[in-house]
Amino acid sequence: xxxxxxxxxxxxxxxxxxxxxxxxxxxxxxxxxxxxxxxxxxxxxxxxxxxxxxxxxxxxxxxxxxxxxxxxxxxxxxxxxxxxxxxxxxxxxxxxxxxxxxxxxxxxxxxxxxxxxxxxxxxxxxxxxxxxxxxxxxxxxxxxxxxxxxxxxxxxxxxxxxxxxxxxxxxxxxxxxxxxxxxxxxxxxxxxxxxxxxxxxxxxxxxxxxxxxxxxxxxxxxxxxxxxxxxxxxxxxxxxxxxxxxxxxxxxxxxxxxxxxxxxxxxxxxxxxxxxxxxxxxxxxxxxxxxxxxxxxxxx
Amino acid sequence: xxxxxxxxxxxxxxxxxxxxxxxxxxxxxxxxxxxxxxxxxxxxxxxxxxxxxxxxxxxxxxxxxxxxxxxxxxxxxxxxxxxxxxxxxx
Numbered sequence: 001x002x003x004x005x006x007x008x009x010x011x012x013x014x015x016x017x018x019x020x021x022x023x024x025x026x027x028x029x030x031x032x033x034x035x036x037x038x039x040x041x042x043x044x045x046x047x048x049x050x051x052x053x054x055x056x057x058x059x060x061x062x063x064x065x066x067x068x069x070x071x072x073x074x075x076x077x078x079x080x081x082x083x084x085x086x087x088x089x090x091x092x093x094x095x096x097x098x099x100x101x102x103x104x105x106x107x108x109x110x111x112x113x114x115x116x117x118x119x120x121x122x123x124x125x126x127x128x129x130x131x132x133x134x135x136x137x138x139x140x141x142x143x144x145x146x147x148x149x150x151x152x153x154x155x156x157x158x159x160x161x162x163x164x165x166x167x168x169x170x171x172x173x174x175x176x177x178x179x180x181x182x183x184x185x186x187x188x189x190x191x192x193x194x195x196x197x198x199x200x201x202x203x204x205x206x207x208x209x210x211x212x213x214x215x216x217x218x219x220x221x222x223x224x225x226x227x228x229x230x231x232x233x234x235x236x237x238x239x240x241x242x243x244x245x246x247x248x249x250x251x252x253x254x255x256x257x258x259x260x261x262x263x264x265x266x267x268x269x270x271x272x273x274x275x276x277x278x279x280x281x282x283x284x285x286x287x288x289x290x291x292x293x294x295x296x297x298x299x300x
Numbered sequence: 301x302x303x304x305x306x307x308x309x310x311x312x313x314x315x316x317x318x319x320x321x322x323x324x325x326x327x328x329x330x331x332x333x334x335x336x337x338x339x340x341x342x343x344x345x346x347x348x349x350x351x352x353x354x355x356x357x358x359x360x361x362x363x364x365x366x367x368x369x370x371x372x373x374x375x376x377x378x379x380x381x382x383x384x385x386x387x388x389x390x
């Protein structure tokens with residue numbers, strides 16, 4: 001039976017009065033982690049916005065057990081946490097909650113290492129597509145054409161495809177999620193806890209501060225990313241890709257919304273040219289083609 | 301047992317760790333209970349857990365904690381019946 005709002009626990013894992021910006025997608029995501037895993041989750045958090053939004057000692061804006069660690073060490077620490085809990089025989093889930101910098105750039109070495117060792121860890125990459133905490137610098141997850149403080153005229157390189165890199169590691173479970181579809185994210189998290197081995201979930205999280213849009217539009221922008229086909233919800237079990245229900249209609253090219261609708265809502269794409277839009281459209285088509293090939297579904 | 305000589309860098313959960321964040325707000329979300337259908341979506345999407353929720357029969361009863369609400373307006377944008385209005389904070 002599908003999950004509904006009624007089935008979700010009403011406890012608060014993100015406490016009111018934390019230090020996050022208004023409209024923050026990370027606190028939204030953390031709330032869904034709490035709803036999915038509850039007290040079983042032990043969070044390992046490398047440097048990023050989530051280290052900051054916890055606020056100043058001796059208080060903490062999040063009510064999870066948390067270990068705040070150095071940038072590049074998150075998955076190594078989580079491997080240790082998982083091993084210790086296994087030895088003690090306690091029921092706990094080691095979760096790495098890392099930003100795109102802590103996953104795709106600085107944290108990639110330990111992530112790849114832990115994935116190769118197949119540690120019993122869930123790695124969640126909360127992808128706001130730049131280093132927002134230090135002042136919006138480009139990361140390898142920043143999309144083509146986006147403004148950041150280090151790419152003034154738009155980034156020239158396309159976004160690195162992390163989910164496919166993680167599928168190539170041969171780990172048991174890889175999934176993508178979006179903060180606009182919380183039930184989908186929660187179901188994927190619960191599924192991940194039932195699987196032994198390394199699990200990777202890539203969560204798309206539009207950041208109002210860095211992407212330059214009104215805080216009230218966080219959910220709408222995240223939804224538009226799905227509807228334009230730029231972000232695809234899928235899960236891959238041992239490399240076998242299944243497109244998730246919310247993304248399934250957009251396998252058909254004609255049902256996708258024009259990408260411009262997504263771009264024009266965000267200040268970071270102010271300088272985007274028609275040529276770049278065509279380039280992005282080509283990228284989306286290629287990505288969908290590859291995913292559908294992996295999932296062996298027929299292209300409509 | 302010997303007392304720890306050093307203070308552990310350990311923090312504990314606390315509501316309002318960053319002060320009264322309600323003072324950041326420049327738009328005030330107001331729920332029109334005549335329109336509200338009690339779906340609970342505002343609670344689901346609120347980034348700061350400031351939407352209080354309780355079950356009342358088949359539906360939910362929601363209210364906003366204005367002490368800590370930062371006024372992002374996500375609740376108003378996700379409301380399916382437009383029962384939440386954003387008004388200027390004075």
